Amino acid sequence: MIAVTLKPSRWEEIPQILERRGFISQTSCKLWGEEIVTDLIQTLQPLKDSKKLDNRKVEHLLEMLSFKQSLRQRTRASHAAAIYSLDLKVLFVMEDVRRHNALDKSIGKIFLKGDIQKVYIIVLSSRISYELVQKAVRAGIPIVLAKSRPTSPGLAEELNMPLVSDSKADGLEILCCEPRLLT
Numbered sequence: 132m133i134a135v136t137l138k139p140s141r142w143e144e145i146p147q148i149l150e151r152r153g154f155i156s157q158t159s160c161k162l163w164g165e166e167i168v169t170d171l172i173q174t175l176q177p178l179k180d181s182k183k184l185d186n187r188k189v190e191h192l193l194e195m196l197s198f199k200q201s202l203r204q205r206t207r208a209s210h211a212a213a214i215y216s217l218d219l220k221v222l223f224v225m226e227d228v229r230r231h232n233a234l235d236k237s238i239g240k241i242f243l244k245g246d247i248q249k250v251y252i253i254v255l256s257s258r259i260s261y262e263l264v265q266k267a268v269r270a271g272i273p274i275v276l277a278k279s280r281p282t283s284p285g286l287a288e289e290l291n292m293p294l295v296s297d298s299k300a301d302g303l304e305i306l307c308c309e310p311r312l313l314t
Contacts, residue, residue: 175265177291180273184252184293186303188219193276193297196254199224203256210257212237214272217251230257231266238270252276259294261286268292281306 196213203209203226210230214222214237223244225236234253241247252274253267259281267275268290275287277296284307287294293308 175268175290177289178268178271178273180291182217182251182273184274189276189295189303192219192252192254193278193295193303196256196278200226200256209233210255212256213254214238214241214250215252215254216249219252222246222249230255230260231262233257234263234266238266238272242270247271255279258282259287259296264290264292264294280304 192213192215196211197203199213199221200209200211203211209226209228210233211224211226212230212234213224216222223237223240225233225240227233227236234255237253238247238250241250247270250270250272253272253276255263255275255277256279257277258279259275259277261282264275264281264287273291274293274295277294280296281287281294284294288307291308294306296304296306298304
């Protein structure tokens with residue numbers, strides 16, 4: 132069981148929040164509720180990372196993900212989240228039928244191991260949703276790579292987080308914060 136205690140100032144904000152009509156409604160491909168999305172961006176702090184990453188190394192990490200997915204190799208029905216350090220050493224890879232669970236498991240394992248401060252990049256087997264960007268930022272992970280394009284790079288752009296996916300043609304598709312990567 133988890134107990135949450137709010138400060139008195141937060142209690143005073145609850146009626147205003149509940150009276151709004153701009154609540155988030157999410158589907159598999161869209162996020163509705165601009166007022167709440169703006170609030171979401173305000174509660175997350177942009178990442179202050181200026182390290183550069185070589186595009187060839189990024190391509191290699193994306194290519195290698197499928198080799199780290201033993202469950203997917205057997206079932207063809209799972210997603211993965213691989214977490215890497217700044218020196219591109221794999222810290223943890225988790226698989227799950229749901230992409231959110233795979234990321235949650237990976238971040239949780241790294242956190243429990245006490246290595247969360249070593250995390251630098253996540254590589255996802257799935258589409259990048261705003262929730263996955265939000266989770267990465269909350270964990271302090273400055274770069275997200277994925278096998279599939281994001282729903283929308285807007286939140287990542289606001290938070291200075293490069294989003295990179297495989298291109299339909301050869302190479303990479305850098306969807307935001309390109310100056311953070313080398314060509």
